Amino acid sequence: MKQPAWLIGATLLAAAGVVGAEEMKVKVTPDLESVTVMHEGEEVVIKRDQDPDGRIAEDYTQTSRECPPFCVQPMQLLPGVHTIGEIELLEMLADRAMGEDEFLLIDSRTPDWFTKGTIPSAQNIPWTQLHPESSTFDPFVAETLLIDEFDVKKTGGLFDFREAKKLVLFCNGPWCGQSPTNIRALVGMGYPADKIYWYRGGMQLWHTLGLTTVKP
Template sequence: MKRHVAAASVSGAVLSALLFGQALAASSTTEDPSVKITRDISSITVIDHGRKVVIERNQNPNNTIDPEYAKTSRDCPPFCVQPMQLLPGVHTIGELELLKLLKQHADGDDSIMIIDSRTPDWYAKGTIPSAVNIPWTTIYRGTDNYDPFIVENLLTDTFHAKVKDGIWDFRGAKKLVLFCNGPWCGQSPTNIKELVSMGYPADKLYWYRGGMQSWHSLGFTVVKPHE
């Protein structure tokens, strides 16, 4: 019996992966680019603040990474290399997993929210399409501008958590996908750690560890907030 259950689980996972690939392929551009995301996926389309944006890779074979992300060495602290497993239960994800979540969100799954945890100056330089900016300085209790009322409103109005008599209920809260500048950046890890300390379920938190550095290095589409 256990063998049949395991086989069914594996088959379900394979089917899910195949369906995801088909869904992404269906949203791809009509052209056949030479630089694809995967062998079968050319692009995906998301909704970025009310407009459609196609996420694809740069087709110029001579394209190089943005100089902002070309540095290999930054002072540590504060720019120290982050672990692969940030906290127990938190999902560390790569580009394909992020694209899957972006596609689900674009298809109407309002239980998912993509969060750029960087400060507004970094966010203004360019971000991942459909991400919203919630700087780490908003949530982190160690900053001078921390306001518990703003954070409570964020948890209830934006993340859809509930509070009654001082007791938080996160059962209906959103899945949050957080990122910042890269494996050396502590902004999204700070947000995640603060949220977990407030009681936010770790299994509802997804961390794109590669962040903007990895996103740029693969030539993915970047948008500016007011383009």
Template sequence: MKYGKALINLILAGTLVLAGQALAGPKAKITPAMESLEVMHQGKTVTIRRIDDENATIPKAYARTSRHCPPFCIQPMQLVPGVDTVGELEVLGYLKRISNGDRSVMLVDSRTPDWIQRGTIPGSVNIPWNWINIDVAGNFEIEAEAETLHDILVKQFSVQEMDGKWDFRNAKTLVLFCNGIWCPQSSVNIKTLTKMGYPAYKLKWYRGGMQDWVSVGLTTVKP
């Protein structure tokens, strides 16, 4: 009888220890198996995790639900045939590849610098949409200069120019995003790049963008 009580007490004690360990760790994990991810951003290590505060709310900059269309219209789920639409976990997967030294992948923030000041995804590179876009329509009236676009393709995206034509065989896989499902900046860039011949399978679109990223409490960084 005494042995039975001792065994029960031991089990209860172990349960309390495990419960205490669980309480000590973050409640808001990214997935059951992932608490955080370390990435490099502008030469510094940044840890991406979710805000562990049940009272946290979406930042004011992303709280608005009404925006004029055009240009801020709801974007389709499939943008261009062959271009994958990805979510947060896929973006984190690409960031992990980048942090492990994979230089064939780039996460591109297509927004203008004024929005970058409000925060961006750690590990991303800011290439404003109007540096790439050459197919201007609607309320977007700023074209990219040809030399700037040339430099981006060659120096940033590892595209080669051969005999006056673009060679995309060694081009990077680009994961592009902007502010959210109502923001056309990254989608305009993807359409432009595919028209130039950039392989669709090397382009990924994070449709939810910053609005979805902050809505699940993931880490952002400011310049």
């Protein structure tokens, strides 16, 4: 039986000594210790915190956030959009590292949140750049993102999404509306829903599981 690329990648990393000489006590799954990605030109190993005294970051300890705007998001955001969890995201990152999958990982939060830490290999495209009702929305910036970053073509004044990139979006967690706003804006522009993946757990669950973060 052929092993998935993420498992092969994890095995190769362990054999090369990247994961470490000793087996991790806190793994992602019984078969997966870590995933290595490129972030700003450097390798970053995504793994769970090995410190038994580790605790969640203070920004994510609050349990009461006023709604709106911090309302609980549905599991299925829009028809066709894929909702994924941590395992699926890590598998996608590992497959991409092995050259078998190409996508953009997008942190939809505003820059003040992004600079506190993000998922390795993510790029910041705040919801304000794509949402037409945002006070800072600029149609030229939005169109530039579609063409230059997402590989959307424009012919005769119309967007062609047939070769558009696969996108994975996230924000602060199930109570955060920033990535859902980005996703709805993209689908509203005609972006194929089946090319959009939503990591609903976002930074809240990423921190809760003690997974690696990086600061820009």
